Amino acid sequence: MKHLVLGGVRSGKSQFAERWIAEQRKQIVYIATSQVWDGSMAERIAKHQSYRPDHWHTIEEPITLADTLKKVASEQPESGVIVECCSLWLTNLLCAENEAQLTQEREQFLAVLENYPLPVILVSAEVGLGIMPINALARRYGDEIGVLNQRMAQICDQVTLVTAGLPMTLKATQGK
Amino acid sequence: MKHLVLGGVRSGKSQFAERWIAEQRKQIVYIATSQVWDGSMAERIAKHQSYRPDHWHTIEEPITLADTLKKVASEQPESGVIVECCSLWLTNLLCAENEAQLTQEREQFLAVLENYPLPVILVSAEVGLGIMPINALARRYGDEIGVLNQRMAQICDQVTLVTAGLPMTLKATQGK
């Protein structure tokens, strides 16, 4: 079962995803893509961590998401996986300013996702429903995350949009 | 019955809320949280007022929402109440730059809401689905309103998201 969870800032998407994956498996691998840029980010990360059970296995990986997912599938085949979050991972790739790497990592990730053997939930931001900023990087980000969300949604069995902590099912198919 | 109505700018959330509360009770108390900052705000407020029936009782209260709600419940127990809107009230609290007051007013409001005896509908803005501005106050606002919307949604019996004037039900439980 592959599940994509979309939501805005402080929408409750992370808590929703964490509850869902905890219902799928006992052992959970939490792939954290965030990089600590500043104090406000550090505080946000610490807050997120405090919600998670201590026995969850956290892997911090800002860039090579496909490789990390493959490694988890081969080394911890009894686990469920949560990726938190795809939009930060994409931001890391955009900020690295290496187009070849961006394309390669994105395509590898989508290829691994297509046949991923473990239950996995992907958290991603929905940012396309406001007025686009004039800043070129922000527009690029808006375009890239919009397309990535569409492609993940096509691959996933289930897609949920979370608003004010409440889920709306956008896609629900019989998964494995 | 406690109802939270979320929506974006010019989504039709106010008109939806006003129609809903008018179906609950004959006497309506309209709690307006907006402060007139400039001409464009004055115009917007006047437009909103022109939609409302003349016999509605309007109370303007930008800050002490909990106290106002309590007063209405004790003095006008046959009324329905509409709060328009929670996001402006939060903006007023943030602009006052008094953290202790912000925390106290917010917690008092949520405590009063929990056991509120009258039918009440709360209008609030959903602003988390666009790219966050870099401006620190805007980010703070985005975080605070996101969390407030989640907490109100947990307490309310019904939650509706309005887009282009059309309601989507996010939560519907048997209320009193």
Next chain:
Amino acid sequence: MKHLVLGGVRSGKSQFAERWIAEQRKQIVYIATSQVWDGSMAERIAKHQSYRPDHWHTIEEPITLADTLKKVASEQPESGVIVECCSLWLTNLLCAENEAQLTQEREQFLAVLENYPLPVILVSAEVGLGIMPINALARRYGDEIGVLNQRMAQICDQVTLVTAGLPMTLKATQGK
């Protein structure tokens, strides 16, 4: 049948609309409202065109949408019509800085839409769910598009919100 499709940036709203209209009629008139402002816009337009069947009839019309719709109805009465997109058309009108023209074109368009005899699908951006920029033109745009979307939604038989390529039905009535 009149159908309004709303969605954010890169939400998949255009592809959804193009698939839908292709199911209604064999002959399709594609009304493109975009003006080529810069290279990035030219690239985006070329990408959109590459998705469309070659036999579709494209009309480029950035301003006089009502007249174009009337002409299509009288000259190609067997066609289905797609308008891509209403939000760019409104941007063109706002950028022309002619308030009388804006009002006239908008009201004429809505009047023509009300009784439009051909199957038509209107693509429009939903931009009201983020934090509003402080820029006055952006705020004006947010207000105008919000109201236009509400008015189109009232007239249309069907309204769909597309997120990550997935449709949510906001309105579905028996159309002709």
